[in-house]
Amino acid sequence: RKEVEQDPGPFNVPEGATVAFNCTYSNSASQSFFWYRQDCRKEPKLLMSVYSSGNEDGRFTAQLNRASQYISLLIRDSKLSDSATYLCVAYYISNFGNEKLTFGTGTRLTIIP
Amino acid sequence: DGGITQSPKYLFRKEGQNVTLSCEQNLNHDAMYWYRQDPGQGLRLIYYSQIVNDFQKGDIAEGYSVSREKKESFPLTVTSAQKNPTAFYLCASSQGRLAGADNEQFFGPGTRLTVL
Numbered sequence: 001r002k003e004v005e006q007d008p009g010p011f012n013v014p015e016g017a018t019v020a021f022n023c024t025y026s027n028s029a030s031q032s033f034f035w036y037r038q039d040c041r042k043e044p045k046l047l048m049s050v051y052s053s054g055n056e057d058g059r060f061t062a063q064l065n066r067a068s069q070y071i072s073l074l075i076r077d078s079k080l081s082d083s084a085t086y087l088c089v090a091y092y093i094s095n096f097g098n099e100k101l102t103f104g105t106g107t108r109l110t111i112i113p
Numbered sequence: 114d115g116g117i118t119q120s121p122k123y124l125f126r127k128e129g130q131n132v133t134l135s136c137e138q139n140l141n142h143d144a145m146y147w148y149r150q151d152p153g154q155g156l157r158l159i160y161y162s163q164i165v166n167d168f169q170k171g172d173i174a175e176g177y178s179v180s181r182e183k184k185e186s187f188p189l190t191v192t193s194a195q196k197n198p199t200a201f202y203l204c205a206s207s208q209g210r211l212a213g214a215d216n217e218q219f220f221g222p223g224t225r226l227t228v229l
Contacts, residue, residue: 004155008153041201041225042222043203043221043222043223044156044203044220045220046217049217087155087156091211093211099210099211100158101158101211102155103155103156103157105154106155
């Protein structure tokens with residue numbers, strides 16, 4: 001089982017719709033999580049950080065469910081510019097201070113006019 | 114403008130040749146990282162460095178080498194020992210340790226290496 005799993009998609013969604021996708025993680029000791037956005041053939045850029053139960057930034061909402069070990073990303077009123085691949089990342093730090101970021105494979109989202 | 118630069122954007126090499134990928138940052142970040150990204154896989158950590166003249170192996174260090182002689186530079190050498198070197202290579206940096214809300218990891222634009 002992968003440490004961080006995402007549905008690769010693609011999700012094809014009409015403009016203006018609400019879309020949500022989940023990411024599951026296997027390491028229950030993961031302390032925090034991130035959603036990165038990656039445009040085609042470009043570098044990932046941080047979209048949101050999730051340290052407790054969730055985070056909201058404009059049209060984007062991330063929620064963390066530690067009991068079920070998943071993080072979700074909700075995009076409301078989707079725009080054409082939201083078309084991208086969304087990477088889920090889990091952060092873990094051991095008792096020895098060793099940090100680790102584990103990246104999911106990404107969920108591809110296409111917003112259709 | 115502050116940021117991370119990687120060059121070249123596209124690189125082609127013959128099998129058996131070593132190649133060095135450049136990564137420079139002017140963000141005054143202490144920590145720097147190298148990842149590779151392959152289709153259908155998440156980013157995988159090759160090497161990282163938290164301070165000048167020190168670096169640690171990541172999850173897939175075999176066939177790669179790095180140096181960190183200057184704070185702003187973290188070049189990656191892909192050696193002929195790397196069995197599947199064709200990939201998208203991403204360099205990243207962060208202010209310090211990743212723990213905490215302020216230590217976002219910033220990525221460079223990447224180098225797409227193709228070994229023929």
